[in-house]
Amino acid sequence: MPRVQPGKHSGRYGSARKHSRALWLAAALFLPAVPLQAQDAAEQGISLLGSVRTGLTYAPAVQSERREVLKSEASLTEARSTYDPSLTLSSGYRKDAGLAESGSNRHTLSSSLALSQRLPSGITLAPTLSLVRRSTNLEGTTAETEGSAGMSIVVPLSRGLGSRNLSRATRNAARQSLEAEQEQLVATLATSAYRTASAYWDYVYACSQLDLAHLLTQSARHQLNATRVLAEADQIARLMVEQADAYLQQSRASELSAALALEERWHALLLAMGQDPADYPVPAKPSDDFPVPENDFPAGLPSLETLRRAALRNRSDLRSEALATAAAATTLEGYRNEQKPDVSLTLWGGYGGTSAGDEVGDYFTALNHNIPGTSLSASLSWAIEGGNRANQAAFQTRLAMLEQRRIEEAALQRSVGSGVATALSSVRNAAALYRLNLVSAEAYGRLKEGEMKKFRMGLSDIFNLQTASNNLASADLQLLAAKKAFAQAILDLRMATGSLVEVTDGSVRLTSANLVSLPTEEEGRP
Template sequence: MHRRYRPLAQLPSLCALALSLTLALPHKALAQAAAAATTTQAGAASEPLSLQACIDRALQKNFGLAIQRFDAANSREALTIARADYDPALTLTTGKSVNQSDNPDTSLVGTRNDTFSARAGVTQKVATGATLSLTQSLNRRGTNNNFALLNPAYNADLSLSVSQPLLRGAGTRVNLAPIRRAEIGLEIASLNTTSRVLQVVRDTEAAYYALVYARESLKVRTQSLDLAQRLYDENTTRLRTGVVTDLDVLQAEVGVENARRSVLVAQQSVRDAEDRLLNLIGQFEFDQALGTVALPPTATFSPDFELSYALARKQQPEYRSAAEQIKQLQLDLATARRNRLPSLDLNVAGGYNTRDSTLGRTYNRLPDGDGYTWQIDLALRMPWGLRAEKARYNTALNNLRREETRLRQIEQNLALEVRSAVRAVETNLETVTISRKATELSARQYELERARFDAGLSTSRRVLEAQDDLETARVAELQSQVNLRTAMAELNRIDGTSLALYNIELPAN
């Protein structure tokens, strides 16, 4: 499941390249730039801020992940709704009525009937599609008719009825399909949450590395400003002794101003990088100071496409989600195939009924009395041609085939993503080595050019050019280290290994 890493020493930090040059008396412009750089760095807390801590905060506070959790919660409720269709349903109805007939043609007083009725029942749906109903009813009838044999008269009955589809809507697969579909929907929601977690982890890694790059780049720009300022101060001193010309002083001053501009731009990049990271790991916490950050130790490995692709097919949420959606559409197709049949329902009902003058005697006679009723019937309904049913089946079949094709497309795109991610890691592994060598050579070039200038064999312009080359090389090496880690983060997102790498445990459904 996991790659076999061969731990190496941490790649050397570019900003740890120390130059043994000391500054002369600071120029006013240098003091202002240094103060600005110090202010930027002071905004960060002195406590270290690890990548693991940032990821933990992002998983707790990221807005996108919080929104995704609501979708997962709704999927759980949808499953409860589907299962509730098989919960027994209780019914209770009561009523009272009075009826008095007017007899204008006779001297008799109109007949008055008082009736009270109550009915209670329970209905249960079962997996075969049948509906079972058990009902109990009671009627009390009182009258002012002196010829009534029972006054009041109580009627009670107990009945059981069953309605079972025989064609359309029959069978456990069709009737349990909504529950199974909701279960798959919950799994899809969980996979979507996993996908969002992987994306948040990858984005947090990228934002963290970008902040490291921005801060370290600011240090490089500040050191370049220091070198440019020293050259300017030395040329100013040499101008008084006639060793250099006004052009050398002017070139050195241009170098100072260009370095100051680079520092200002780098300071803005640091603030922007801090905001982007805070946007991922917090909620409206842009004024919070971020601690010191550093590129975490990395381990090298030989990227393996076959291994990464196998992991991606097994763990990549989008691919697994598409496979689960196919299962849902297979259920829809099975239901649509069954529903192409006509409706044929078998209805069976039977029960007992009694009638007596008291409530107690009525209920006592209920199971032993002579009153009973039963019925059985078949109900057939078949729309002419079943055109709508056939069209629904064809639609379900087309949806299934479409999703199967989309799964193949996702599989191909996944292979492309893995190939690209593996290639990016391989390229950046080589780039780190090349960039480190380029930095070493640029540092030697600068030192030699500076020595030639001190000996009067070079010009300020050539020293500034060598200084620019050194700065570019140092920034490029830093960028190569960041690119390597970002490429590894993307590969870990694709094959799903970020969860194990950062000890992330997702809640069960």
């Protein structure tokens, strides 16, 4: 495993605290709300893992994607509702005046119960029960009740039959779309972690840059004081005092610019975390510093092909695209089925019975009394749509959508290998730059100390001292930029290989190691 030395911030913004606890995001859907407290942040500082965790909870992109998952769940529920049974219960009363032979009124009471169940195969089952009682108000007559029970079966013979009918395809596509959105949520969580961590490193860089500017201002002030002492002793010209004072003012201006950059980076970090900068006017102390490569780097760094295979295995955005393409293909098959002729066979079987009597029980006994036998019927229907243009247009639309999905999926797959190669090169390049700039900064530090001693002894002038100070400041900034580049390169490689967050059994796991260490061959999904 390639070794990376984690950093601890030790400038004017305080010491670091270790954060080794893991963050578990149950089912990749809901995170525990951990709001950032303004007073705590200002007093205790802000960590890399804490910033990322807050961003995973409150970042607008994450919250929006969670809503997309809920919408996909609702779409799946709606698609499944096609196969929900439909129960209809009806009853009615009718009075016909003077229709009976005696001129009396006829009373008709009817009740029916119908159930309709559509099966995934496209077949519809519809059992029914009905009762009709007729009576008159003439004395000596008895109410008569007719009852019937039956079952109708509607079998589509072409359109709507089989595993590829539109309703079934819509349901299956909705399930695939939900899985795609769940994978996209994981990808969005990784993107949020990447953006927040990048904003955190920008903020750490701004803090360190302000520290360097402050040290340069202090050095310029010491140079001015030393120049005044030498000028009062008539060892150097008083013009040198003006030169030293001008150098001090220039250093102070650089410090003011660094302070403004710090405020800008603080606001950018808060926005990445989903927070309002107005609620946190005082920048917090960063408690984590840049990770740096150890001396044996890049020993143990996985090969490019290994990292490419890991990316194809781990990337949630790739999985999401593949599932979305599969959903589009499933939907297309449903619309292909809709282009077939609309031919259906309806089968019915049932019986009828009668009963006489005015009691309540006599009303229901018609279903099992005086049954002469069973009735059967069959009918064939064929609906002809002139031109069938609507179904053809719908099919062409879904075909174009599927082709678009395939183009996007192929483009993403092609970019994976290139992204991994670029990120791996960035890691190696940033590590090499760090080592070179570290040697340079140490050398310029020794030169500046030697020049300061010579100046105090009157063996050098203010120009040489200022040149040495500027060279050291430039080397320190280059070293700081190299540290930031290495930290950013780690994030880039983690993002490119899909190992910034870990997915295990439907849960997303994030630790500080995912943010500051290089990926290994074993990491990621099995």
